[in-house]
Amino acid sequence: MCQLPMSRREWLKLASMFTVAGAAPLLSALNARAATEPDAPVRIGYLPITDATPLLVAHNNGYFEAAGLNAEKPTLLRSWAQLVEAFLSGQVNVVHLLAPMTVWARYGGHAPAKVVAWNHVNGSALTVAPEINSLADLGGKTLAVPFWYSIHNVVVQDMLRAQQLTPVLKKEGDLRPNEVRLIVMAPSDMPPALASKQIAGFIVAEPFNAAAEGLKVGKVLRFTGDVWKNHACCVVFMHERDLTERAVWSQQVVDAVVKAQVWTRAHPTDAAQLLSKSGQNHYTPHAADLLTRVLAPSADDEGRYLADRAIVHADWHAKRIDFQPYPYPAYTEELVKRLKTTQLEGNASFLRDLDPAFAARDLVDDRFVKKSIDAEGGMKTFGLAEGFSRKETILV
Numbered sequence: 001m002c003q004l005p006m007s008r009r010e011w012l013k014l015a016s017m018f019t020v021a022g023a024a025p026l027l028s029a030l031n032a033r034a035a036t037e038p039d040a041p042v043r044i045g046y047l048p049i050t051d052a053t054p055l056l057v058a059h060n061n062g063y064f065e066a067a068g069l070n071a072e073k074p075t076l077l078r079s080w081a082q083l084v085e086a087f088l089s090g091q092v093n094v095v096h097l098l099a100p101m102t103v104w105a106r107y108g109g110h111a112p113a114k115v116v117a118w119n120h121v122n123g124s125a126l127t128v129a130p131e132i133n134s135l136a137d138l139g140g141k142t143l144a145v146p147f148w149y150s151i152h153n154v155v156v157q158d159m160l161r162a163q164q165l166t167p168v169l170k171k172e173g174d175l176r177p178n179e180v181r182l183i184v185m186a187p188s189d190m191p192p193a194l195a196s197k198q199i200a201g202f203i204v205a206e207p208f209n210a211a212a213e214g215l216k217v218g219k220v221l222r223f224t225g226d227v228w229k230n231h232a233c234c235v236v237f238m239h240e241r242d243l244t245e246r247a248v249w250s251q252q253v254v255d256a257v258v259k260a261q262v263w264t265r266a267h268p269t270d271a272a273q274l275l276s277k278s279g280q281n282h283y284t285p286h287a288a289d290l291l292t293r294v295l296a297p298s299a300d301d302e303g304r305y306l307a308d309r310a311i312v313h314a315d316w317h318a319k320r321i322d323f324q325p326y327p328y329p330a331y332t333e334e335l336v337k338r339l340k341t342t343q344l345e346g347n348a349s350f351l352r353d354l355d356p357a358f359a360a361r362d363l364v365d366d367r368f369v370k371k372s373i374d375a376e377g378g379m380k381t382f383g384l385a386e387g388f389s390r391k392e393t394i395l396v
Contacts, residue, residue, distance in 0.1 A: 011148070011184050014081040015346045018109030023088060027112070030090035034241055041070035042253060045083050045092030048076055048284035049187060050206045050294055050321055051234035052096050053271060054119055054260040056283045060274050061263060063256035069249065073281065079186065080147055087113070093242060094253060096234040099332075100149040100339055105237075106363055108350045112240040115327055116254055117369040119234040120261075122225030123294070123321035124152055125209040125310070126159070127218045128201035129194060135163045135221070140175045141200035144185035144193065148344045151233050152203040153182065154335070155224050157342050162396040169343055182343075194218045205233060206294040206321060207286055214290060220310040225318040229393040232331055243365055251368045254325075258372035261323035262381055268296035294320055313395065324382040325369050329360040334392045336360075 016022035033040070042064050046052035056074060058064060064071035075092055077083045080101065086092045088111060096119045097105070105111040132138060138160070145153045157167045166179045175181055185193060190202040195217035202208070203224070212218035225231065236257060243250050264271045272291035275283050284291075297320050305311040311318075333356040340351050370388070373379060379386050 010079045010081045010186070011345065014084055017081070017084055017088060018104055018111070019347075020110060023109050023111065026085065026088035030088060030239070030241075033090035034239075038245075040090075040093060041072050042094055043072050043092040044074035045077055045086045045095045046074050046283075047078070047080070047083060047096075048286070049208075050123055050275070050291065051119055052283075053264055053275060053295075053321075054257050054323060054325075055094065055096060055236070056275055056281075057264050057271055058256040058260035060279075060281055060283075061260065063259050064253070067252040067256050069252050069256070074283065076283070087237070087239075090239075093239055095237050097237045098147060098150045099232045099235050099335060100151060100154060101147065102235060102237055102363060103336060103339060103351075103354075103359065104149045107354055107359070108348070113237050114240055114243060114365040115235045115332075115363055116238050116243070116250070116365055117236040117257060117325040117372075118232045118327050119236050119257075119323075119325075121230045121232055121322045121324060122223065122318055123233050124203065124205045124224040125220045126156060126201060126203040126222045126224070127190075127194070127209045127212045128221045129197070129218055130216075132200060132221065135159055135165065138180050138200055139165055139177045140179065142175075142181040142183060142198075144183050144190055144199050144202040144204075146187050146204045147184060148346070149339075151224065151228070151231055151335075152205075153344075154338050154342050155227050155231075156182070156203045158338070158394075159222070159227065159396050167343055169345055184345075191215060191217055207290050210290055210293045211286075214293070219308070220305065222310055222312075223305070223318070223320065225320075226311050226313050226316065227394065227396055229313070229316050229395075230318060230322065230324075232327065235327065236325075243368075251371060254368040255372045255375065258325045258369065258376055261325055262376050264295070264323050265382070268292075271295055316393075324379075324384060326373060326379065326382075326384075326388060327364045327366055327369070328388070328390050329357075329364070330390055330392050332360040332364060333357055334394070 191212045272295045276288035336356040
């Protein structure tokens with residue numbers, strides 16, 4: 001059964017952490033830990049989704065050790081609230097977080113942490129019940145998102161408004177024909193909830209879209225990377241204390257993550273195997289063949305998705321999931337702008353006066369990733385033009 005109350009409690013717990021009062025005891029624990037363990041090893045915290053791929057590949061392939069670092073086995077956590085709590089308190093020091101969540105953490109909760117790299121691009125989709133054939137069919141129905149501060153929530157609200165549909169966050173009562181109720185739900189609960197008709201669809205990271213397809217309980221209506229070209233979903237978040245006081249260590253961490261992205265792009269099938277429940281380290285509970293559908297999709301898939309219009313912009317040549325580490329400032333600016341017009345539960349007043357250009361400079365520390373990219377042969381290694389600027393392409 002879909003566990004909606006658990007997701008609600010998770011949201012409230014995380015919302016409390018991103019307040020001055022709620023964060024204080026966690027940050028106190030962080031400071032105490034840093035004082036007693038100034039040379040802490042790499043401690044990765046992650047959720048069992050494909051967003052964590054580079055962090056897990058870097059550990060599996062020994063890239064941290066090759067850089068001279070001591071790295072513990074990554075810690076699997078079951079919710080964003082658990083992940084944030086572990087990070088803010090210093091139990092883990094390298095995490096992947098939803099890009100909008102880092103905006104909330106730094107400016108809503110004053111967390112002393114920064115984005116150092118992108119973890120992956122694309123890798124998400126809007127999946128719906130078999131009888132849903134268009135966005136218009138979602139009127140009067142309920143969609144699930146993984147978190148309010150997620151690229152999924154931002155993109156799906158843009159998509160709904162473009163179809164004259166109104167996203168609403170109210171929890172009960174009848175919906176008007178032009179309204180779509182949005183609820184927060186744990187990703188693992190989404191396919192079962194779709195199968196039992198508790199929701200009409202969900203928008204989330206892989207492999208849950210592929211899982212719904214495999215179970216034949218849902219179909220991909222649109223890939224998010226076909227709406228916002230090569231958007232970041234999860235990013236690498238690290239403590240500001242480490243970035244300033246352990247700069248060499250931080251550089252080595254980012255070097256390992258970037259090296260893992262290069263390897264994953266070249267070995268997607270192997271990456272699917274090592275991430276799976278049958279892999280040596282059992283990083284995720286997912287089967288290798290399910291992860292392969294995401295990381296190394298069949299060549300026939302593109303034609304099917306073009307026919308179904310899950311992919312509209314064939315000329316973008318967007319991969320189902322891809323890996324490139326550079327955090328383009330234009331993306332952060334556009335993300336902040338769109339968050340200002342996105343319905344969000346809780347106190348989002350911090351967004352009102354947040355300057356997008358300032359956030360792009362302040363939230364992100366790209367010193368390390370630029371050096372890492374250069375060491376791997378430059379942006380061309382990731383199939384990108386040289387340089388660290390781009391124009392955001394968003395076509396709903």
